[in-house]
Amino acid sequence: MIQQEQIEILNIDEMTNGLCTAGETCFKRGEFKEALELLLRCVRAPRSASTKYSEAKSYYLLGLTYGYLGQEMLSKENLLKGLELSQASDYKGEVINCYLSLAFFHANLGDFEGALGYQEKALPLIREFKEIEQEIAADMEITCLAYQGLSYVKKGQLGISEEILKQIENLLGESCAQASVVTMLDLALRIAHEKQDKTKFHNCLTRLLGLPILEEGFFGILEYYFDICTFLFEKGMQKEVRELLDYIKSYYDMIPLAYLKYDIHNFELFYAKTYGSEEEQWQASQSLLSVIPEYEAEQQRAKMYSFDYIEFLHRERDISAKMEQKSKLDPMTGLFNKYTIEFLVDEYFSQKNEDQAAALLIIDMDYFKQINDTLGHLAGDAILTDTANVIRRFFKGDALCGRVGGDEFMVFVKDVQDVSSLLLQAEFLRREIAKTTSERNITIAIQASVGVAMSTAGFRDYGSMFAAADEALYRAKKEGRNRICVVE
Numbered sequence: 001m002i003q004q005e006q007i008e009i010l011n012i013d014e015m016t017n018g019l020c021t022a023g024e025t026c027f028k029r030g031e032f033k034e035a036l037e038l039l040l041r042c043v044r045a046p047r048s049a050s051t052k053y054s055e056a057k058s059y060y061l062l063g064l065t066y067g068y069l070g071q072e073m074l075s076k077e078n079l080l081k082g083l084e085l086s087q088a089s090d091y092k093g094e095v096i097n098c099y100l101s102l103a104f105f106h107a108n109l110g111d112f113e114g115a116l117g118y119q120e121k122a123l124p125l126i127r128e129f130k131e132i133e134q135e136i137a138a139d140m141e142i143t144c145l146a147y148q149g150l151s152y153v154k155k156g157q158l159g160i161s162e163e164i165l166k167q168i169e170n171l172l173g174e175s176c177a178q179a180s181v182v183t184m185l186d187l188a189l190r191i192a193h194e195k196q197d198k199t200k201f202h203n204c205l206t207r208l209l210g211l212p213i214l215e216e217g218f219f220g221i222l223e224y225y226f227d228i229c230t231f232l233f234e235k236g237m238q239k240e241v242r243e244l245l246d247y248i249k250s251y252y253d254m255i256p257l258a259y260l261k262y263d264i265h266n267f268e269l270f271y272a273k274t275y276g277s278e279e280e281q282w283q284a285s286q287s288l289l290s291v292i293p294e295y296e297a298e299q300q301r302a303k304m305y306s307f308d309y310i311e312f313l314h315r316e317r318d319i320s321a322k323m324e325q326k327s328k329l330d331p332m333t334g335l336f337n338k339y340t341i342e343f344l345v346d347e348y349f350s351q352k353n354e355d356q357a358a359a360l361l362i363i364d365m366d367y368f369k370q371i372n373d374t375l376g377h378l379a380g381d382a383i384l385t386d387t388a389n390v391i392r393r394f395f396k397g398d399a400l401c402g403r404v405g406g407d408e409f410m411v412f413v414k415d416v417q418d419v420s421s422l423l424l425q426a427e428f429l430r431r432e433i434a435k436t437t438s439e440r441n442i443t444i445a446i447q448a449s450v451g452v453a454m455s456t457a458g459f460r461d462y463g464s465m466f467a468a469a470d471e472a473l474y475r476a477k478k479e480g481r482n483r484i485c486v487v488e
Helices: 003-029 032-043 049-068 072-089 092-108 112-129 134-154 158-171 178-194 198-209 218-234 238-249 258-275 278-315 319-325 338-351 368-375 377-394 419-438 462-478
Strands: 359-366 400-403 408-413 447-454 484-487
Touching: 003 032, 003 049, 003 338, 032 049, 032 338, 049 072, 049 092, 072 092, 092 112, 092 134, 112 134, 134 158, 134 178, 158 178, 178 198, 178 218, 198 238, 218 238, 218 258, 238 258, 258 278, 338 400, 338 408, 338 462, 359 377, 359 419, 359 462, 368 377, 377 400, 377 408, 377 419, 419 447, 419 484, 447 462, 462 484
Parallel strands: 447 484
Antiparallel strands: 359 408, 359 447, 400 408
């Protein structure tokens, strides 16, 4: 394989890993629309050994993102896919993350047995992981144990919960992550209430309300606060509910997601209906109504991304075909395959402005079936290989060259400066293909028809450019073959 191809393949891997990193950054900031877009692009990228971790991580993050947006089925589907890929490559940290997230998923649905099953799978892995990542694993262990304790206390098994809380208290250190501390306090509050230990209950609540909030990632622990708030509501603790709601609302402006704001206003409305006056109920209902348009728009965006993702899964349903398709190169010619070309073209358009012209060429061999029928498939394969070499020679540099079908090739040319020069280059290519085949003493004349689409005609993604170039190719065939037709 030539050096240029090696460079391009390396760039695809870097691009794929970069999409995962950027998606994770957006996720941590609560920029879920951007996170979904980046992570979905990552999992659609061609696969290689150096991108396996990014693919597994992206499915895990997609699971979390869809979960936060209320798309439970997609959340679990992505978490399970992330778990499968992480287990296959022995990424212990990601396996643990998937187990913990699946446990949280089941606990939120009231399936405490399911939650405990995932927690029990996670704990021994966490303790192994401690030998590699001491601090991270310590937080994971505390969070996992707290999840376990909450599952047991909600099932009414107080004794087991108390033993788990003792384990957590022995593990707590000064550098523990805030999520670990909040989950521990959630458990401690419930146990103190069940044991009617008012002093410990008050101390835990005071500690909870005194925790400083870090702006980045605050939304990620809001669910724990909501869980505590629901518990306090259930126990009729008006004063404590009010204190916790005021604490949460003091960080309202940090919350990037409309659905979390919607939940806060729902808590406020429920509080007003339970403890407030008619005037307070009216004000709470108006506040809730004010956030509904933003909430509905956010849910609509999530559904649209869900539909896109379902369509993607449908196309990729056959796993063995998916594995073959997601390799980068056509095995016969060494050019990119259709999957890779599609990925790279869409990535190009996601990063470029509309003023930069690009071209997509579909090159189809005329009467190629006759070659296979008359001279056999070995001769046909030799012609395809020669044609690939000609295309590679004529389009160097940043051009993306691929084989996208049996006798069909594609070239994507970035940043076209002069359309007439490009078309002249395509014409020379067409003539060279015919010349190359005739030099091999093949008695059946081979010709190439070429369809060309220019992005300046308003095509801004692979799908629309391919459809336009395919239409131009059809026109070239209809007009007698062995020619070039263009959509500009």
